[in-house]
Amino acid sequence: MKYRENVTSGGAVLWLFQRVTGVFLAAVLFAHVWLLHYLLREDLTFAAVSDRLATPLWKTIDITFLVVALFHGLYGLWIVLEDYIHVGWLRVLLYSAISLVAIAALVLGILTILPFQGEVSSIWQ
Amino acid sequence: MANHENKTLTFRIRRYGTGGKAHEHYWQEYKVEAMKGQSVLDCLNEIRFKQDGSLTFRRSCRSGICGSCAMTINGVSRLACETQVMTLGTETVTVEPLKGFRPIKDLAVDIDPIPEKLLAVKPYLITKTPPPSDQERLQSQAERSRLDGLYECILCGCCTASCPSFWADEKYLGPFAFLKAYRFIADSRDEGEREHFEALDDKHGLWRCHTIFNCVEACPKSLNPTKAIAALKRELVKNRIG
Amino acid sequence: MAMIDPETIHDVKGVSVHNVHRHDVIVVGAGLAAMRAAVEASKDYDVAVVSKVFPTRSHSGAAQGGIAASLANEEEDHWEWHMFDTVKGSDYLGDQDAIEILVKEAPIVVREYEHMGAAFSRTPDGRIAQRMFGGHTKNFGKGGPILRACYAADRTGHVLLHTLYENCVKNGVRFYPEFYVLGLIIRDNICRGVVAWDVVNGGVHIFHGKAVMFGTGGHARVYRIASISLSSTGDGQGMVLRAGLPLEDMEFLQFHPTGLYIHGILVSEAARGEGGYLINDAGERFMKKYAPEKMELAPRDVTSRAIQREIDEGRGIGGKDFVHLDLRHLGKDKIMTLLPQIHELAWKFIHVDCVKDPIPIQPTAHYSMGGIPTDSDCRVLGDGKSRPVVGFFAAGECACVSVHGANRLGTNSLLEASLFGRRAGISIVRFLRDEPELADLPTDAAAEAIAEVEGILSSSGTERVAAIRAEIQQRMTVDCAVFRSAGKLSKLLEDVRGLQERYKHIRVDDRGQDFNMDLIDAIELGRMLDLAEVMVSGALGREESRGAHSRTDFPKRDDAKWLKHTLAWKKDGKVVFDYKSVVITRFQPKERVY
Numbered sequence: 001m002k003y004r005e006n007v008t009s010g011g012a013v014l015w016l017f018q019r020v021t022g023v024f025l026a027a028v029l030f031a032h033v034w035l036l037h038y039l040l041r042e043d044l045t046f047a048a049v050s051d052r053l054a055t056p057l058w059k060t061i062d063i064t065f066l067v068v069a070l071f072h073g074l075y076g077l078w079i080v081l082e083d084y085i086h087v088g089w090l091r092v093l094l095y096s097a098i099s100l101v102a103i104a105a106l107v108l109g110i111l112t113i114l115p116f117q118g119e120v121s122s123i124w125q
Numbered sequence: 126m127a128n129h130e131n132k133t134l135t136f137r138i139r140r141y142g143t144g145g146k147a148h149e150h151y152w153q154e155y156k157v158e159a160m161k162g163q164s165v166l167d168c169l170n171e172i173r174f175k176q177d178g179s180l181t182f183r184r185s186c187r188s189g190i191c192g193s194c195a196m197t198i199n200g201v202s203r204l205a206c207e208t209q210v211m212t213l214g215t216e217t218v219t220v221e222p223l224k225g226f227r228p229i230k231d232l233a234v235d236i237d238p239i240p241e242k243l244l245a246v247k248p249y250l251i252t253k254t255p256p257p258s259d260q261e262r263l264q265s266q267a268e269r270s271r272l273d274g275l276y277e278c279i280l281c282g283c284c285t286a287s288c289p290s291f292w293a294d295e296k297y298l299g300p301f302a303f304l305k306a307y308r309f310i311a312d313s314r315d316e317g318e319r320e321h322f323e324a325l326d327d328k329h330g331l332w333r334c335h336t337i338f339n340c341v342e343a344c345p346k347s348l349n350p351t352k353a354i355a356a357l358k359r360e361l362v363k364n365r366i367g
Numbered sequence: 368m369a370m371i372d373p374e375t376i377h378d379v380k381g382v383s384v385h386n387v388h389r390h391d392v393i394v395v396g397a398g399l400a401a402m403r404a405a406v407e408a409s410k411d412y413d414v415a416v417v418s419k420v421f422p423t424r425s426h427s428g429a430a431q432g433g434i435a436a437s438l439a440n441e442e443e444d445h446w447e448w449h450m451f452d453t454v455k456g457s458d459y460l461g462d463q464d465a466i467e468i469l470v471k472e473a474p475i476v477v478r479e480y481e482h483m484g485a486a487f488s489r490t491p492d493g494r495i496a497q498r499m500f501g502g503h504t505k506n507f508g509k510g511g512p513i514l515r516a517c518y519a520a521d522r523t524g525h526v527l528l529h530t531l532y533e534n535c536v537k538n539g540v541r542f543y544p545e546f547y548v549l550g551l552i553i554r555d556n557i558c559r560g561v562v563a564w565d566v567v568n569g570g571v572h573i574f575h576g577k578a579v580m581f582g583t584g585g586h587a588r589v590y591r592i593a594s595i596s597l598s599s600t601g602d603g604q605g606m607v608l609r610a611g612l613p614l615e616d617m618e619f620l621q622f623h624p625t626g627l628y629i630h631g632i633l634v635s636e637a638a639r640g641e642g643g644y645l646i647n648d649a650g651e652r653f654m655k656k657y658a659p660e661k662m663e664l665a666p667r668d669v670t671s672r673a674i675q676r677e678i679d680e681g682r683g684i685g686g687k688d689f690v691h692l693d694l695r696h697l698g699k700d701k702i703m704t705l706l707p708q709i710h711e712l713a714w715k716f717i718h719v720d721c722v723k724d725p726i727p728i729q730p731t732a733h734y735s736m737g738g739i740p741t742d743s744d745c746r747v748l749g750d751g752k753s754r755p756v757v758g759f760f761a762a763g764e765c766a767c768v769s770v771h772g773a774n775r776l777g778t779n780s781l782l783e784a785s786l787f788g789r790r791a792g793i794s795i796v797r798f799l800r801d802e803p804e805l806a807d808l809p810t811d812a813a814a815e816a817i818a819e820v821e822g823i824l825s826s827s828g829t830e831r832v833a834a835i836r837a838e839i840q841q842r843m844t845v846d847c848a849v850f851r852s853a854g855k856l857s858k859l860l861e862d863v864r865g866l867q868e869r870y871k872h873i874r875v876d877d878r879g880q881d882f883n884m885d886l887i888d889a890i891e892l893g894r895m896l897d898l899a900e901v902m903v904s905g906a907l908g909r910e911e912s913r914g915a916h917s918r919t920d921f922p923k924r925d926d927a928k929w930l931k932h933t934l935a936w937k938k939d940g941k942v943v944f945d946y947k948s949v950v951i952t953r954f955q956p957k958e959r960v961y
Contacts, residue, residue: 011332012365015358083293083333142881162629162717174833178876178885183420186596188632189715190525190708191424207715229567230882236421240542249533250484261481263493269486276486276529277522280423314484 014075021072028065053116066109074102130161134210136168139221142230143179150228159210165218166194166205169232182232189345192281196232197221202283202343223286225295239282242298245324246306251317268313275308275353277346284340284350296329300340300350303331307353310360322361331358382817382824382880385570387808390415390541392795393560393576395548395603398427399524399781400763400788401582402531402540404745406483407792408578409538412799417563417574419598419887421544422532426584426596427784430524431635431708433498433516434480434781436473440494441514443505446470449515451507451954453779456666457772458914458924459956460616460932460949465743465768467952469779469786476786477517485530487519498705499640502666502776502961512640512664516778521637521708524781546572547887548602549816551579551610551759552809556749558759559806562816566887569880571817575808578758578795581607581739581747582788585764587620589899590732590848591840594626594633603765605894607739608901613751613934613945615767616737617898618905621775621915622849624670626731627716628689634709634728636777638694639663641705645674646691646725647682653690658961665961668774668915671730675849684727691725698722730849734775736915737905738767740934745791751934752947758803760795762787769932772949773914823889824880828872832889835866835873839892839899847903852919856907863900870896901935904942909933926956 042048052058078098085091136155142148155176157168166184173180183193189207196205199219226234256262278301285291285299306325309315325331331354340350392408394401397418405414437444449470454461481487481495488496497514505513519526545566552559560575586601587593604614625634645663647653657673658665678688694702699722702710713719713726739761740748746755763784770783842862846855870893877885911925912918931946
């Protein structure tokens with residue numbers, strides 16, 4: 001029964017999640033561009049951006065964006081490796097690399113987003 | 126029709142394991158005087174009968190229903206018997222064994238993976254309710270029409286042989302096994318969804334399909350395995366989440 | 368011409384027995400009869416299926432039109448009507464006790480297929496759909512054509528074959544695909560198994576069991592223009608003949624009226640069942656001259672003769688050797704839903720779009736009515752009459768029960784294969800219930816087979832197997848076809864013997880043991896020549912015209928002399944005949960008009 005080595009792989013849930021995150025990312029990306037460049041047209045200055053990022057709402061949006069984008073991109077890469085890399089040690093190496101990149105990017109991202117404390121301007125209150 | 130447009134074609138055949146060159150691929154060329162209306166299989170037979178009896182390939186029905194003569198012709202997986210040699214439009218016809226399958230001899234490949242993959246999806250009607258004793262189960266014409274495009278598969282292997290996911294992973298169940306699984310899951314009489322699904326939700330299963338559509342292009346019976354796979358993915362997600 | 372480099376020729380290695388496999392039941396072949404028996408027997412016993420092709424490649428899968436059963440899903444029908452049609456279709460040569468079994472059990476067999484999962488087409492109320500077929504009528508031939516053929520579009524054989532394979536898999540049947548059976552092991556009238564050649568890897572294997580069942584298919588490949596697969600070379604019949612057992616009614620071979628022109632590929636009778644016309648060069652529906660009442664839905668022998676006569680008398684299309692099958696008036700919708708495969712075949716093989724153009728067709732060698740004599744429990748009769756060979760069973764096209772007599776009706780073949788396959792399975796189970804001892808394997812069981820293979824691999828003659836085969840196929844197609852005569856047959860018989868002589872001096876290009884198709888071709892040819900000899904001798908002997916056997920020098924049926932089955936043996940290089948009477952129960956022979 002060599003074709004049934006991984007009966008409860010949970011592939012179904014991950015597959016669905018990859019689709020959902022894909023749709024989410026597309027939507028968020030579109031909304032982000034539209035909101036900032038067409039609707040709000042905020043000043044392209046550090047002060048304006050840091051003002052915006054200081055609000056809890058934008059912190060939540062950007063951290064969600066970060067987590068979802070990292071998951072979507074790196075899980076996609078994971079699948080490609082699963083498809084084409086069959087050498088055991090190389091697989092372990094590359095999986096580890098992906099995991100490291102994921103953790104590093106996540107930590108760096110969060111560390112970047114969280115500290116913004118700028119003058120909170122009126123519109124974000 | 127009975128036309129006498131003859132043409133000399135060169136058949137360039139990728140051979141393996143014959144002529145004292147065991148386990149080594151090599152190319153051999155043959156000239157064939159081809160007539161309009163002749164199939165690639167007719168030409169291969171001509172070579173075998175008149176020039177080189179050692180040229181090995183499978184064939185049986187020669188009418189496109191048994192699925193024996195699947196091979197790679199000018200780079201595409203097809204049935205040799207229903208490929209008209211003149212419609213290829215090339216002076217040189219390149220013939221290779223099916224891709225991704227282990228070669229045995231010349232154009233014959235190891236087809237053991239076909240039943241192995243098929244068996245994994247429990248390819249038979251699974252019922253819990255016993256059928257009526259002296260009559261058939263009823264099935265509406267609409268329910269029956271859901272099987273169109275699924276039940277016609279001849280297990281030739283052209284789809285799987287053209288699938289990059291199969292080239293990358295020989296344990297990948299592949300298009301025809303999914304098509305067969307869906308043929309039963311879509312059948313109004315079947316009550317074994319979970320049993321058929323068991324092998325599909327696997328790392329060599331459904332999730333290895335990346336909707337490349339090569340199987341659709343290759344299928345000599347014009348079936349659409351990719352569509353069946355998409356339907357299976359939906360059903361499976363519903364089954365796992367619902 | 369490219370020749371084989373002598374330096375690269377493999378040495379002929381000694382051929383030896385690789386392995387002995389033991390199973391309760393050894394089924395040879397993997398078509399409908401063989402796998403239906405396997406499904407049945409595997410419920411209780413360990414069954415092996417040994418077949419020269421992968422199971423779903425078997426030729427049953429090419430059957431298109433349907434399987435007959437008086438289900439009466441579409442209109443009133445009775446098994447008695449079906450029985451009358453089959454008896455009349457057989458030109459009264461069918462054994463009526465066996466035919467009664469056939470028509471009575473038909474509905475059970477078809478419904479079982481449905482229960483197993485076969486995807487039949489359906490009626491509006493969800494039952495198995497049925498269509499018309501040649502020779503099947505209402506009310507003992509007095510009414511018009513009847514809807515009796517149960518179908519799955521025009522892929523009925525494909526659907527049934529795959530359903531059986533799937534059910535064999537489910538029941539744990541052990542498959543040995545691509546094993547070519549070389550011979551039977553029969554000693555003291557007990558069948559102990561078979562000897563087989565592993566086609567892929569080379570090597571002789573012995574299959575040792577308590578029961579052996581043949582479902583090896585027909586032998587119409589003895590003809591050049593044939594609807595049947597290149598693998599249907601009558602291996603089973605050939606082996607039986609060599610085992611010193613008789614064959615029955617071998618002179619009766621059916622020509623299907625509608626083979627695609629030149630290839631002879633089958634165009635299902637369903638095309639006429641759904642309303643297709645046969646048209647000659649003058650544009651007339653010529654069947655009105657030959658079967659004014661049933662027209663295109665006359666039985667196959669009548670229709671084939673009509674087409675052949677039109678062609679012979681210069682009324683083929685453009686004076687050539689084909690006529691037209693016209694489906695255009697059916698319309699695109701009907702063609703694409705009910706006859707999709709015919710549309711595909713005509714397009715792919717001769718580039719004719721049958722929605723727009725008529726299809727050129729010609730009669731094509733199709734079905735072997737004759738074969739291995741069995742009783743109605745599928746036990747092979749060693750003397751052809753009453754004495755069964757212990758543990759040896761046969762069913763389907765390779766066997767002769769005989770339900771088809773001198774001419775088979777369309778859709779009765781899938782029925783016969785399935786129904787007698789099932790009966791063989793039941794009969795085998797009954798035989799094994801008595802716990803017979805596993806008969807010893809004689810030490811020389813494989814000697815003959817090994818000698819045959821070694822002989823061919825080391826042959827040093829000059830004759831090409833393909834050349835001899837092409838000649839026998841061509842000669843049979845010309846001289847032992849729809850119309851026959853003493854002059855042509857006796858010349859042909861002489862030439863067959865000449866070819867047998869030439870066969871002794873063959874050579875093969877491939878001398879290896881692995882996947883050696885050259886070797887298989889050579890073995891098949893030897894058997895085909897034996898069968899041709901028996902067929903031609905039988906045709907020469909039967910001085911009458913009955914069913915598919917039509918003698919121009921004896922144009923009438925002769926019940927006084929020939930209402931009997933032919934049994935033929937090969938003894939000391941000669942064909943020896945005996946005869947047995949036909950079983951007649953309900954229907955006395957009458958003149959046969961349609």
